[in-house]
Amino acid sequence: MRIDGKGLIDRTKPVRFRFDGKDYAGYKGDTLASALLANDVRLVGRSFKYHRPRGVLTAGSEEPNALVEVVGPTNQTPNVRATMQEVFEGLVAQSQNRLGSLRFDLLAVNDYLAPFLSAGFYYKTFMWPRVFWEGLYEPLIRRAAGLGSLSGRHDEGTYEKAFAFCDVLVIGSGPSGLMAALTAGRAGADVILCEESHAFGGRLLSDGGVIGGVPAGEWLAQILAELEALPNVRLMLRTTVTGAYDHGTYGALERVGLHKPARPNLPRECFWRIVAKHAVLAAGALERPVAFPDNDRPGIMLASAVRTYLNRYGVSPGKRVTLFANTDQARAVARELMAAGVTVAAIIDPRPDASAVEDCPVHLGAEVVGSWGRLGLAGIQVRKGGDVLQIETDCLAMSGGWNPTLHLTCHMNGRPRWSEELAAFVPMEGAVPGLVAVGAANGSMSTYGALTTGHAAAQKIVAALGRKVQIEVPQAEDAPYAVRALWAVEGKGRAWLDFANDVTTKDVKLAAQEGFRSVEHMKRYTTQGMAPDQGKNSNVAALAVLADATGRGIAETGTTTFRPPYTPVSIAAMGAGGRAEGFAPQRFLTSDQASRDRHAPMIEAGLWYRPSYFPKPGETTWREACDREVAMVREAVGVADVSTLGKIDIQGKDAGRFLDFVYTNTFSTLPVGRVRYGLMLREDGHVLDDGTSARLGEDHYLMTTTTAAAGLVMRHLDFVHQAFCADWQVRFISVTESWAQFAVAGPKARALVQSFLEEPVDLPFMGVAPVRVGGVEGRLFRISFSGEEGYELAVPTRYGEALFRDLVARAETMGGGPYGMEALNVLRIEKGFITHAEIHGRVTAHDIGMEKMVSAKKDCIGKAAATRPGLWGPEREQLVGLKAGAPISAGAHLFVPGTEIHRETDQGYVTSVCWSPTLGAWLGLGFLKDGRARHGEKVRLVDHLRGLDVICEVCSPVFHDPEGEKLRA
Amino acid sequence: MPELIAKSALEGRSLTLGGVTLAEVEVGPITSVALFPGGAKLAAKGLKTLGLAMPAPNTFVEKKGMRIVWTGREQAFLIGVAPPAIEGVAVTDQTDGWTVLSLAGAASVEVLARLVPVDLRLPVCPVGTALRTQVNHMNAVILRTGDHAFEILVFRSMARTAWHELETTVSMVAARAGLKI
C-alpha cells in the first residue's frame, strides 16, 4: 500500500501500466515491483523447479523471484527484474514460468513431488532408460523448469555499443562512491560515475540519515549538483558495471530506452567498454536472507528492501509487518514503519543480549521457524525458548547480515577473504589491478566509514595522477556493525537458500552426505548459485550450511568465484552494431550500379559484391545465362570487373630481391614491361597464394593477389619484410582500391581494347604498358584467366564506372557483353586455372604440379619445408581434371571403382565443378592420390550428401586449348 | 572515345542531424610517401620544397591547404598537393583509394566514441592528431581537425558501409539527445 508523504516518486506524474492483463497505476520513479506492491500485488512469479508462489524479495538487481517478461511492440524480453524495470506509460509486463494463470499454475504439482525432486534428481531419475532422454525427459524438464520465454520473432530493437576513457571509474553512487567521485572530480581528474539504479545516491535514497549536519537527501543534492557542474565528471545513470577485464577495461550495460516507450533510433541498451586508469568499487553490500522453513512466501522480504520501498517509493509492502533480524541496523526499518503509521507486529531478534526497547513487541533469543499463507504470507511461527508463538503478519522483513558486493574483484581470478568479524567475505586487495574497494563493498558498514574510505581511496588515486585536492569528510552516522552469524534456522519443512533455483538447506546437506563436499561440487550438484542471480542472495549461506554439514569452518570451505557479467547482459547489447549490414563491411565495385541495372544477381566474394551473371530476356535459369556468357567469351568478347584482386605496389632497389624471397620463382630477372605468374608459399611449405606480378620499372613492381587472400598476403609481406629484411631498399603499399580493372577476353578482345586506346599498343602475351584511355592515364596488361586472348585494362577508380559502361556497350556491338562470376568460374575450370578452392591451405607446390616453379637457385619462404618427406611424392593427392557425363559436385570424394566406399579407401576429393558448354561435358578439378600418373583412369565419384555416384575419367586439369595457342595469338 | 567521367564513391552526399554534419569531402591528391632505409635526409630535402616535413607518429601538419599525415612507420600521406620530385622515398598515388568523410559538430565525439575504440578526449587526442584505427570493422585514418571536427579516410569500396555506420550512429546519438531523463 502507498504511504502518504513518503518516497521520492513523482506523485504529480501518474503512470498506467499492465501486468498479467490487468491495468494498474503507479508514479514516475516507481519500479514495476514498487508499483505492484503499492497496488497490494504480492504474487509476481512462480519458482523455477517447484512452481511455488513467489513475491518480491529485494529492491535491486539481485532479485531472484520477481522475474517478468516485458512485452514491447517488437520485442519480448524475458527474465526482467521487476525491481529494476521502471514503470512508464503503457508498460506491459507478464509473469513467466507458469502453466495456466499465476494464481493457478498447473505445474505447482511439482511442489507435491518435491520429495522426488531433491538435489541431483536429474542424475538419479533420468538415467534410465537411455532412449527416454531425448524424446521424453528432456522436453518435460524443459517445459516445467525454466524462466521466461522469447517472442520467437527477430529482435528489431536498436542497440548500441560505445567506448569511454577516464582516469577514475567510480562504480556505485552511494556515500562512498559519491565521496570518491567528488574528491577525484574536484582534483580535476576525468571521472566516470556509474550508477545501476535510476537515481544516484545508493542507500542514501533508502536510509536517509544526516550527513554533515543536513539531511542525507539535501547533502546528496548538493554533491550531485557539484558533480554535474564539473566538466571532467561524467555521470552515467542506469549503468551497471558488469565485468572487470585486463588492463583497466570494464564492461558496463546502460539501460538507455528501457524506461520509456520505444521510439525510433533510440537504443534500448548500450554496452560500454570503459577504460580506466583507476577504479573505485563502491557497489555497497547485499543483504542476506535467512533460511528458515517456508521462508519463500510472497510477503517475506529483505529488511533493507522493505526500507527501500518505504522511504524511496513510499510503499509499505504490508499492513502488519514483522521483523526478523540479527543486527541493530535492521531495527531502523521497524521504527520508520511505525513512524509512518504502519503496524509492526513484532521484532524477532535471535540475539539474546540485544536491546528490547522498541515501540512494539520484541522477542529476543527467538527465531522464525515457519510461515503460513497460500499465495502470500499470513503469519509466522516463532520459537522462543521452548515455546512456539503464532504471529499474524502479511510482511516479514528479514536480515541475516550483509555481504559486501565484491563480485568485480573476483573477475580476474581473485579470491575473497573471510572476515569473522563481519561474518562475510571481503575483497582481497589488489585482486583486480587498479581497482580498490571502498565503503560497504569493502566491509565498512557505517555511513561515515563509507565516506572516509571513499575519500581516502580517491586521495591515493589523485596523488598517483599527480594531482592535489583538499576536501573535508562530513560527519555522519558511525555505529558499529554488530552481527552474529545467522544462516539457517532448524525446523520442520524446507528452508530456501537459493530462491531462484529452488535450492534448500536440505539439498546442500544431501550433497555433502552424498560426497559432494567441495563447494564447487555442491554448487553443481544442487545448482545453487547457477540461476540468473548467480548466487548473490545465497552463496554465502549455502556454503555456511555446507561448512556446518562437513564440520569445517567457512574460511576452510572457501567460496565459488564470481565471473562476469555481474548482471545478465543481453547478447543484442554485446553484439550491438554487428547485426545485418553491421556484421561486416560491404565492398562495392565501381561497376556495381551498372551490373544491378542489368539485373545481375550479386553474390558475396569475401566482403565484395560481384555480379553472378547477367540475365537476358527469355533466360529462365542461371545456367542459360552462364552458358551463353562462356560461349560469348570463347567466340567473341566478354568484359568482367576484376578490381577485387589484391594489388600491391612494390618499389625500391631491392624490390626484385624481395619478390624472389616471397615467391618460389624468380622476379628479379623479369624484364621491365613484362608480367609473370608467381607462386607464394607459407613458411610451412604449403601454398599461400598465387597471382601475377608486373615489372613497371627498374625498381617498381605491381603484385596481384587473389581476391580472397589480399589481406592475408599483405600481412605476410609485412611480416617477411619487418622480420627478415627491414633494412632492404623496399617499400610497398596496397593499391587495390586505387584502380578499377576490367578483364577483356575473347577472340575480339584485342579489337575492343585497341578501340579504347588513344595510341595503339602492340602488347605481347604477359606484357604490360602504360596507356591513355578517354583522357586518363591507365595501364594495360595482357594476361588471361579464361584461356582466351585476354587483357586487363586499369584506370583510376573514379573512372571505373564510366569505363565499364563504355566497354560493355562497345563489346555488345561486337557480339560480346559482360560476364559474371559463374562464367568466369567455368572459363577458368576449362583452362585448369586454380583458385582458393584448390589452394585451400593443405596443398603444396608439388600437389598442384608446380614443384618446378620452386627455384633451386635461391632461398624463398617455404622452400625448406616444402622438401620435407610427406609433402611430395606419389602418396600425395595431386591436382587432376575430371570429366563426367552426369552432374558432379565439389566436396565429393573419389574411389577406385569396385572397391568399398569408406574412409580408408578414399582416393581423393573434388574442389571445383562446372558444366562446360565448350566441351559439352561435366568438368571437375580435384585431388587424387598419385593423380598425375593416373590420367586416363576411371574413378568413382561419390557424394553422400547430394546422393551422387558417378564414374569420371581422370585427365589433365587443362581441358581447353592445352597448348595455349589462343593465349599467345 | 569520349572523356571518361569521374565519380566519387558517395557523389558528395551530406547529412545534418542532432548537431552534427556528415559529408563526403574532396581533398585533392593523396600520395603515399614511404622512406627507404637511409632516405630520411633526401626526403626531408624534397618535402622542404613544399615547406613540409615528415610528421611525428599520430600527427598531421596542415600548411597552405596541404597536409602531411602520419600513416605508419616512416610513412606519410601527402594530401591536397601534387607530389614534388622526392628522393629517398617510394611515392605511390593513393588518391582514388580513399573516401574522405568529414564529421563536425558538438556531438561528433559522441558519435565516434560509438565506432572507434580509441581515446578521443582532447588532451589525449588534440587537434592535429592522426589516428590509424578502426571505424567499427573498417580500417581508417582519422584526423582531428578541430575540437568538434574530424576527417575520416576509409577504403573507397567501403564508403557506403562507412556512411551507413556513421548515419546510424548519428541518428542514435540524436535520439538519445532527445531523451529527457
Place this chain on the structure above:
Amino acid sequence: MRLTCPLCGERDRREFYYYGAEDYLRRPAEGAPLAEWDNYLHLRDNPAGVTKDLWYHEAGCAQWLVVTRNTVTHEISGVELVAERKA
C-alpha cells in the same frame, strides 16, 4: 586487453592480430637440417609466466610487434617493433 603499440600508443586488443611465439623471428639459414626447421615451425614452449609472442597491429600502423607478457598475471611488460628489434 590493451596493448601499447610503440608507434600508435595504447590500443584495444581488437586492433591486433595474434600470430604466435616469437620463435618465428629466428628463421634457420638456407640448407639448415630439417630438424632445425621442424623446431622453428612446430615446437613451442607453453610457459606459465613470461612469454614473448608476435602481434600485428592490423587495424593500425601495420607493424609487427614482439610482446612480452605474463600468461599468469596477464601483465604486459614490453612491446617492441619487430622491424627495430634488438637482436
